Amino acid sequence: METVTYAGPKNILFQNNRKPTITKGWAIIKTSYAGICGSDLSIFAGVHPRAEAPLVMGHEFSGTIEEGHPTLKKGTRVTVNPLLRCGECYPCQNGYSHVCENLKLVGIDCDGGMGEYVKVPIHSIVPLKDNISMKLGALIEPVAVAVHAIRQGNYMPGDSVVIFGAGTIGLCVALTLRSYGAKNLIIVEPNKLRLEKAKQLGFQTLDPLSENVTEKIVEGTDNIGADYVFDCAGHPSVVEAITEVVRVRGNIVIVAMYKQPPTLDMRQGMFKELNIQFVRVYTDKDFQIAIDLVDNHKEYEDIITHVLQPEEAQKGFDLLTTHTDAVKVMYEFNRGEL
Incomplete structure (x- = not known):
């Protein structure tokens, strides 16, 4: 499968990797769009404390169910809450799992959405409303960050x-x-x-x-x-x-x-x-509020300034690390889908 892969500091490659395989509690998503985040830029610079090469980045993405979900059929349009919580620490046990003491993310601590397919925990998959485009679906995660900041403030x-x-x-x-x-x-x-x-x-x-x-x-x-x-x-x-x-x-x-x-x-x-x-990341409720907001306010899509093909892997990071008009840069994997 085609991927955008971090191969080392300032080294982003377009390459073919093996399609992920199903494991218990996880499902496979066919990726539509994946956005570059500030955390991805830290990975690109080689300064992220946890990310290790080779890594398929991407924790802001949308796609469709491919296989492994117990209730959502193949082709269901979804996005993903990428937080991986331990479930055992004090914050997790007391309703604050978004600040888990061992918090990890899809696309940072394991391969993420910058590939044709991605494996994610079943419980992290969130169906998209019919009126939300797949591009907007890949923007839900940063909108959830905004929702959390405003609600906590x-x-x-x-x-x-x-x-x-x-x-x-x-x-x-x-x-x-x-x-x-x-x-x-x-x-x-x-x-x-x-x-x-x-x-x-x-x-x-x-x-x-x-x-x-x-x-x-x-x-x-x-x-x-x-x-x-x-x-x-x-x-x-x-x-x-x-x-x-x-x-x-x-x-x-x-x-x-x-x-x-x-x-x-x-x-x-x-x-x-x-x-x-x-504030840090978002709660599950913030994530759902973000979906409702994007459904009713399509102007969020105007934040997306560049949509690239995965073959343009390096270009996406160059756009965001030089003086350009880029704000949100995405890679398109399911070509031609809205």
Whole structure:
């Protein structure tokens, strides 16, 4: 079967691998689309702490049941919740399995969706609604990340919001907030091409390379500051800004994974009595909410900027590691399917 395989740092190959075989409790999915995530870029760079070559990456994907599912017939359109939980640690035993102490993911700790076929746990397979395209089906996972961040942050409709980062997660957070009734929402992004994508989606934007972000946000909120700040960028310069642009007793939600521990102004956090919420992945309920959202808000598909063939394996990663307009890049395996 055709695969996009991580062969070592900055070495992505298009190659043929053996089709996976059924094992107890697992089923085979015929992949339709698979997206490149920030975690995949860490794997590509050779800095992910768990991923080992050779590896078929991909934990954001859609497809159809091929074999091995006890109730869903062959051809059923599905997506996959890629979290692999141990079921035995304290978080798993107390209803917080999404932060399992031994959490693993399909596409990181075992072969994933960047191949014609993928083997996944039966319990992780989630049927897609009829109106959701297969491309959107492969976007459910990052939308679930956004849903979880917003729900854990306890956002209330009407609150003002600043989002740092106009990548996939930042735009998913913005679209999800808008679907929840957010009106006063600003996206901060230094990449002019991504900033243009945010504008095309109808959002107010700020360019930190040419504008005083703190000044603009404070002025735009009657010198109070934003009610909520979502850090979807994971860049040290953002950490310096988030405590400045949020109001007294405001809310900061850290969504992005930082490659290195950043320096946060704890004094500012104390003086303003800020609420800082860290979030990780999503719960099963978040995943289902994401499916409902995508079913009713097809504009999420506008986040998908590039759909490549698996033969263009290296190109997908080049697009996301150089200055381009790429936001969400996907590989198409079931060619010609919508």
